[in-house]
Amino acid sequence: MMGKSVEATELNNFINVLRNKIKNIHQTFIENNLTISAKSIIDEFKGVNKKQPKMTLQAFKEHNEQMDRLSGKSISKSTAKRYWTCYNHVEQFIDEEYRKDDFPMNSINHHFISKFEYFLKTKRACNHNSALKYVNNFKKS
Template identity: 35%
Template sequence: MTLGIEVTADSLMNEYLGKTEKRRTLKEVFEDHNHEMAMLVGKDFSKMTLLRYQTALRHIEQFMREKYNISDIDIKKIDHLFLTDYDFFLRSVRKCSNNSAVKYIKNLNKIVKICLANGWIINDPFANFKATVKEIDRVCLTEDEIDRLEQTSFANERLQRVKDIFLFSCYTGLA
Protein backbone atom coordinates (compact mmCIF):
# COMPACT_ATOMS: atom_id res chain seq x y z
CA MET A 1 0.00 0.00 0.00
CA THR A 2 1.42 3.35 -0.97
CA LEU A 3 0.29 6.44 0.87
CA GLY A 4 1.82 8.97 -1.51
CA ILE A 5 -0.07 11.19 -3.90
CA GLU A 6 -2.31 9.23 -6.27
CA VAL A 7 -1.50 9.95 -9.91
CA THR A 8 -4.43 9.67 -12.31
CA ALA A 9 -5.18 11.09 -15.75
CA ASP A 10 -7.51 13.64 -14.14
CA SER A 11 -4.94 14.68 -11.53
CA LEU A 12 -2.27 15.11 -14.22
CA MET A 13 -4.64 17.15 -16.41
CA ASN A 14 -5.72 19.33 -13.45
CA GLU A 15 -2.09 19.87 -12.47
CA TYR A 16 -1.22 20.86 -16.03
CA LEU A 17 -4.17 23.26 -16.23
CA GLY A 18 -3.41 24.72 -12.82
CA LYS A 19 -6.70 23.52 -11.34
CA THR A 20 -5.21 21.80 -8.32
CA GLU A 21 -6.86 22.16 -4.96
CA LYS A 22 -4.66 22.76 -1.96
CA ARG A 23 -3.70 19.44 -0.48
CA ARG A 24 -3.73 19.35 3.28
CA THR A 25 -1.38 17.01 5.07
CA LEU A 26 -1.66 15.46 8.50
CA LYS A 27 1.60 16.96 9.73
CA GLU A 28 0.64 20.43 8.47
CA VAL A 29 -2.77 20.39 10.20
CA PHE A 30 -1.26 18.92 13.37
CA GLU A 31 1.48 21.59 13.46
CA ASP A 32 -1.07 24.38 12.89
CA HIS A 33 -3.18 23.00 15.73
CA ASN A 34 -0.17 22.80 18.07
CA HIS A 35 0.92 26.33 17.13
CA GLU A 36 -2.53 27.73 17.93
CA MET A 37 -2.65 25.72 21.15
CA ALA A 38 0.76 27.11 22.19
CA MET A 39 -0.60 30.63 21.88
CA LEU A 40 -3.49 29.70 24.20
CA VAL A 41 -1.42 28.02 26.92
CA GLY A 42 -2.39 29.55 30.23
CA LYS A 43 -5.75 30.70 28.85
CA ASP A 44 -7.56 27.69 27.42
CA PHE A 45 -4.94 24.95 27.66
CA SER A 46 -2.29 23.82 30.12
CA LYS A 47 1.35 23.43 29.18
CA MET A 48 1.05 19.68 29.75
CA THR A 49 -1.79 19.40 27.22
CA LEU A 50 0.37 21.13 24.63
CA LEU A 51 3.27 18.82 25.50
CA ARG A 52 1.02 15.77 24.98
CA TYR A 53 -0.03 16.99 21.52
CA GLN A 54 3.61 17.72 20.60
CA THR A 55 4.55 14.20 21.69
CA ALA A 56 1.62 12.77 19.70
CA LEU A 57 2.89 14.57 16.60
CA ARG A 58 6.39 13.14 17.10
CA HIS A 59 4.92 9.63 17.45
CA ILE A 60 2.92 10.04 14.24
CA GLU A 61 6.00 11.32 12.38
CA GLN A 62 8.02 8.32 13.58
CA PHE A 63 5.15 5.96 12.67
CA MET A 64 4.89 7.33 9.11
CA ARG A 65 8.67 7.11 8.63
CA GLU A 66 8.96 3.56 9.94
CA LYS A 67 5.74 2.03 8.57
CA TYR A 68 5.27 3.81 5.24
CA ASN A 69 8.68 5.43 4.63
CA ILE A 70 7.06 8.87 4.22
CA SER A 71 7.43 12.12 6.14
CA ASP A 72 3.82 13.26 5.75
CA ILE A 73 0.49 12.06 4.39
CA ASP A 74 -2.45 13.67 2.63
CA ILE A 75 -5.27 13.79 5.19
CA LYS A 76 -7.61 12.19 2.64
CA LYS A 77 -5.42 9.05 2.79
CA ILE A 78 -6.04 8.48 6.51
CA ASP A 79 -8.28 5.46 6.81
CA HIS A 80 -9.19 2.70 9.25
CA LEU A 81 -6.06 0.70 8.34
CA PHE A 82 -3.86 3.73 9.06
CA LEU A 83 -5.48 4.04 12.51
CA THR A 84 -5.14 0.36 13.39
CA ASP A 85 -1.51 0.37 12.21
CA TYR A 86 -0.82 3.49 14.30
CA ASP A 87 -2.50 1.91 17.34
CA PHE A 88 -0.36 -1.21 16.91
CA PHE A 89 2.77 0.95 16.48
CA LEU A 90 2.05 2.80 19.73
CA ARG A 91 1.59 -0.43 21.66
CA SER A 92 4.47 -2.39 20.12
CA VAL A 93 7.25 -0.03 18.98
CA ARG A 94 6.56 2.85 21.41
CA LYS A 95 5.59 0.34 24.13
CA CYS A 96 2.68 2.51 25.31
CA SER A 97 0.24 1.12 27.83
CA ASN A 98 -3.38 0.81 26.72
CA ASN A 99 -4.43 4.13 28.26
CA SER A 100 -1.45 6.03 26.84
CA ALA A 101 -2.09 4.62 23.37
CA VAL A 102 -5.77 5.62 23.66
CA LYS A 103 -4.79 9.19 24.61
CA TYR A 104 -2.51 9.52 21.57
CA ILE A 105 -5.25 8.09 19.35
CA LYS A 106 -7.68 10.66 20.82
CA ASN A 107 -5.19 13.42 20.02
CA LEU A 108 -5.18 12.25 16.39
CA ASN A 109 -8.98 12.05 16.48
CA LYS A 110 -9.15 15.73 17.41
CA ILE A 111 -7.03 16.61 14.37
CA VAL A 112 -9.28 14.46 12.14
CA LYS A 113 -12.36 16.22 13.58
CA ILE A 114 -10.80 19.59 12.65
CA CYS A 115 -10.37 18.29 9.10
CA LEU A 116 -13.97 17.05 8.99
CA ALA A 117 -15.31 20.36 10.35
CA ASN A 118 -13.42 22.31 7.69
CA GLY A 119 -14.60 20.02 4.89
CA TRP A 120 -11.07 18.90 4.04
CA ILE A 121 -12.16 15.27 4.38
CA ILE A 122 -15.60 13.77 3.94
CA ASN A 123 -15.44 10.38 5.65
CA ASP A 124 -14.52 9.96 9.31
CA PRO A 125 -11.83 7.26 9.55
CA PHE A 126 -12.69 6.91 13.25
CA ALA A 127 -16.30 5.87 12.45
CA ASN A 128 -15.66 2.16 13.12
CA PHE A 129 -12.58 2.51 15.29
CA LYS A 130 -12.88 1.74 19.01
CA ALA A 131 -10.31 2.65 21.62
CA THR A 132 -11.31 2.28 25.26
CA VAL A 133 -9.59 3.44 28.40
CA LYS A 134 -9.20 0.69 30.99
CA GLU A 135 -9.80 1.43 34.65
CA ILE A 136 -6.59 1.12 36.65
CA ASP A 137 -6.75 -0.07 40.22
CA ARG A 138 -4.29 2.16 42.02
CA VAL A 139 -2.83 0.85 45.26
CA CYS A 140 -3.03 3.36 48.10
CA LEU A 141 -0.85 3.53 51.18
CA THR A 142 -2.47 2.49 54.44
CA GLU A 143 -2.58 4.86 57.40
CA ASP A 144 0.03 2.66 59.13
CA GLU A 145 2.39 2.97 56.11
CA ILE A 146 1.96 6.75 56.07
CA ASP A 147 2.61 6.90 59.83
CA ARG A 148 5.80 4.84 59.46
CA LEU A 149 6.96 7.12 56.65
CA GLU A 150 6.20 10.16 58.79
CA GLN A 151 8.31 8.74 61.65
CA THR A 152 11.23 7.97 59.32
CA SER A 153 14.06 10.46 59.39
CA PHE A 154 16.55 10.87 56.56
CA ALA A 155 20.11 12.12 57.02
CA ASN A 156 20.04 13.59 53.53
CA GLU A 157 18.23 16.95 53.57
CA ARG A 158 16.97 16.49 50.01
CA LEU A 159 15.34 13.14 50.86
CA GLN A 160 13.80 14.67 53.99
CA ARG A 161 12.27 17.43 51.85
CA VAL A 162 10.97 14.89 49.30
CA LYS A 163 9.37 12.94 52.17
CA ASP A 164 7.74 16.11 53.53
CA ILE A 165 6.37 17.08 50.11
CA PHE A 166 5.06 13.55 49.55
CA LEU A 167 3.34 13.53 52.95
CA PHE A 168 1.87 16.97 52.26
CA SER A 169 0.39 15.62 49.02
CA CYS A 170 -0.96 12.55 50.85
CA TYR A 171 -2.72 14.65 53.50
CA THR A 172 -4.05 17.35 51.16
CA GLY A 173 -4.84 15.23 48.12
CA LEU A 174 -2.74 17.45 45.87
CA ALA A 175 -0.82 15.71 43.11
Protein backbone atom coordinates in the same frame (compact mmCIF):
# COMPACT_ATOMS: atom_id res chain seq x y z
CA MET B 1 -9.88 9.12 -38.86
CA MET B 2 -10.06 6.55 -41.61
CA GLY B 3 -7.11 5.70 -43.78
CA LYS B 4 -3.51 4.67 -43.49
CA SER B 5 -1.82 7.96 -44.21
CA VAL B 6 0.76 9.33 -41.80
CA GLU B 7 -1.67 12.07 -40.80
CA ALA B 8 -4.46 9.58 -40.07
CA THR B 9 -2.15 7.33 -38.04
CA GLU B 10 -0.81 10.22 -35.96
CA LEU B 11 -4.31 11.54 -35.30
CA ASN B 12 -5.56 8.09 -34.29
CA ASN B 13 -2.59 7.61 -31.95
CA PHE B 14 -3.29 11.01 -30.37
CA ILE B 15 -6.96 10.09 -29.87
CA ASN B 16 -5.94 6.78 -28.27
CA VAL B 17 -3.61 8.57 -25.85
CA LEU B 18 -6.41 10.96 -24.85
CA ARG B 19 -8.84 8.06 -24.44
CA ASN B 20 -6.38 6.22 -22.17
CA LYS B 21 -5.80 9.33 -20.03
CA ILE B 22 -9.55 9.76 -19.58
CA LYS B 23 -9.97 6.08 -18.70
CA ASN B 24 -7.19 6.40 -16.10
CA ILE B 25 -8.85 9.48 -14.59
CA HIS B 26 -12.17 7.62 -14.46
CA GLN B 27 -10.53 4.64 -12.75
CA THR B 28 -8.84 6.92 -10.22
CA PHE B 29 -12.20 8.52 -9.41
CA ILE B 30 -13.71 5.06 -8.85
CA GLU B 31 -10.82 3.94 -6.62
CA ASN B 32 -11.07 7.10 -4.50
CA ASN B 33 -14.88 7.05 -4.29
CA LEU B 34 -15.10 10.48 -5.92
CA THR B 35 -18.21 11.80 -7.67
CA ILE B 36 -17.92 11.08 -11.37
CA SER B 37 -19.26 13.60 -13.86
CA ALA B 38 -18.17 14.82 -17.26
CA LYS B 39 -17.18 18.17 -15.72
CA SER B 40 -15.09 16.59 -12.95
CA ILE B 41 -13.27 14.36 -15.44
CA ILE B 42 -12.64 17.28 -17.80
CA ASP B 43 -11.43 19.46 -14.92
CA GLU B 44 -9.05 16.72 -13.78
CA PHE B 45 -7.84 16.24 -17.35
CA LYS B 46 -7.19 19.97 -17.75
CA GLY B 47 -5.66 20.27 -14.29
CA VAL B 48 -8.29 22.79 -13.16
CA ASN B 49 -8.40 23.31 -9.40
CA LYS B 50 -5.48 20.97 -9.01
CA LYS B 51 -4.20 21.69 -5.55
CA GLN B 52 -1.86 19.83 -3.30
CA PRO B 53 -3.56 17.78 -0.61
CA LYS B 54 -3.28 19.01 2.96
CA MET B 55 -0.49 17.13 4.67
CA THR B 56 -0.93 15.48 8.07
CA LEU B 57 2.16 16.69 9.90
CA GLN B 58 1.81 20.18 8.46
CA ALA B 59 -1.78 20.44 9.75
CA PHE B 60 -0.85 18.83 13.07
CA LYS B 61 2.00 21.31 13.55
CA GLU B 62 -0.33 24.25 12.84
CA HIS B 63 -2.80 22.84 15.37
CA ASN B 64 -0.08 22.41 18.00
CA GLU B 65 1.17 25.94 17.48
CA GLN B 66 -2.38 27.17 18.13
CA MET B 67 -2.50 25.02 21.27
CA ASP B 68 0.80 26.56 22.40
CA ARG B 69 -0.75 30.03 22.11
CA LEU B 70 -3.71 28.84 24.21
CA SER B 71 -1.43 27.16 26.74
CA GLY B 72 -2.03 28.53 30.20
CA LYS B 73 -5.20 30.31 29.06
CA SER B 74 -7.88 27.88 27.95
CA ILE B 75 -5.80 24.67 28.03
CA SER B 76 -3.12 23.49 30.41
CA LYS B 77 0.55 23.45 29.49
CA SER B 78 0.62 19.68 29.94
CA THR B 79 -2.14 19.30 27.32
CA ALA B 80 -0.12 21.33 24.82
CA LYS B 81 2.94 19.23 25.63
CA ARG B 82 0.92 16.02 25.10
CA TYR B 83 -0.08 17.23 21.62
CA TRP B 84 3.59 17.73 20.74
CA THR B 85 4.42 14.27 22.07
CA CYS B 86 1.65 12.86 19.89
CA TYR B 87 3.03 14.82 16.93
CA ASN B 88 6.44 13.20 17.47
CA HIS B 89 4.83 9.75 17.60
CA VAL B 90 2.90 10.38 14.37
CA GLU B 91 6.02 11.72 12.69
CA GLN B 92 8.00 8.61 13.68
CA PHE B 93 5.12 6.34 12.61
CA ILE B 94 4.86 7.91 9.14
CA ASP B 95 8.63 7.72 8.72
CA GLU B 96 8.91 4.08 9.78
CA GLU B 97 5.69 2.75 8.26
CA TYR B 98 5.52 4.69 4.99
CA ARG B 99 9.12 5.92 4.58
CA LYS B 100 7.81 9.44 3.92
CA ASP B 101 8.34 12.85 5.49
CA ASP B 102 4.59 13.52 5.62
CA PHE B 103 1.31 11.86 4.70
CA PRO B 104 -1.71 13.29 2.81
CA MET B 105 -4.66 13.88 5.13
CA ASN B 106 -7.12 12.65 2.52
CA SER B 107 -5.41 9.24 2.68
CA ILE B 108 -5.96 8.79 6.41
CA ASN B 109 -8.47 6.03 7.00
CA HIS B 110 -9.35 3.40 9.59
CA HIS B 111 -6.43 1.23 8.48
CA PHE B 112 -3.97 4.11 9.09
CA ILE B 113 -5.41 4.73 12.58
CA SER B 114 -5.30 1.02 13.45
CA LYS B 115 -1.69 0.76 12.34
CA PHE B 116 -0.84 3.88 14.34
CA GLU B 117 -2.44 2.40 17.45
CA TYR B 118 -0.50 -0.86 16.91
CA PHE B 119 2.71 1.17 16.45
CA LEU B 120 2.11 2.99 19.74
CA LYS B 121 1.57 -0.27 21.61
CA THR B 122 4.51 -2.14 20.09
CA LYS B 123 7.24 0.31 19.07
CA ARG B 124 6.51 3.03 21.63
CA ALA B 125 5.52 0.56 24.39
CA CYS B 126 2.38 2.51 25.31
CA ASN B 127 -0.27 0.75 27.34
CA HIS B 128 -3.79 0.50 25.93
CA ASN B 129 -5.16 3.66 27.58
CA SER B 130 -2.15 5.79 26.62
CA ALA B 131 -2.30 4.57 23.02
CA LEU B 132 -6.00 5.44 22.80
CA LYS B 133 -5.33 8.87 24.30
CA TYR B 134 -2.70 9.56 21.62
CA VAL B 135 -5.07 8.33 18.91
CA ASN B 136 -7.76 10.68 20.24
CA ASN B 137 -5.29 13.57 20.34
CA PHE B 138 -4.35 12.81 16.76
CA LYS B 139 -8.01 12.78 15.70
CA LYS B 140 -8.63 16.13 17.40
CA SER B 141 -5.79 17.77 15.56
